Amino acid sequence: MTTRPTYPCKRAGCRFTRGHRRTSDGQYKQLRMCSPHCRVWDMRAHRALKNGNADEAAELMRLSALLDARRSPREEVPGIFEDTRPAE
Numbered sequence: 001m002t003t004r005p006t007y008p009c010k011r012a013g014c015r016f017t018r019g020h021r022r023t024s025d026g027q028y029k030q031l032r033m034c035s036p037h038c039r040v041w042d043m044r045a046h047r048a049l050k051n052g053n054a055d056e057a058a059e060l061m062r063l064s065a066l067l068d069a070r071r072s073p074r075e076e077v078p079g080i081f082e083d084t085r086p087a088e
């Protein structure tokens with residue numbers, strides 16, 4: 001067997017498979033998400049939920065639809081990386 005198992009991205013609704021990262025000792029490490037976009041989206045979603053931020057939640061719903069419409073996990077989605085400050 002030469003194929004590695006693939007798992008779907010952790011972001012709900014995402015149909016891409018998770019990314020891999022080559023570690024310094026030559027191993028492949030499976031990431032939780034297909035792309036940095038999904039990782040940031042998930043982080044923002046957790047924060048919006050925690051803070052009860054309805055505006056951010058609405059924006060995330062909009063971004064989620066754009067993420068779902070991508071043809072590749074590397075495709076850019078404007079607005080995703082705009083607010084990545086840690087929660088206060």
Ligand SMILES: [Zn+2]
Nearest residue numbers: 009014034038
């Ligand atoms: Zn994803």
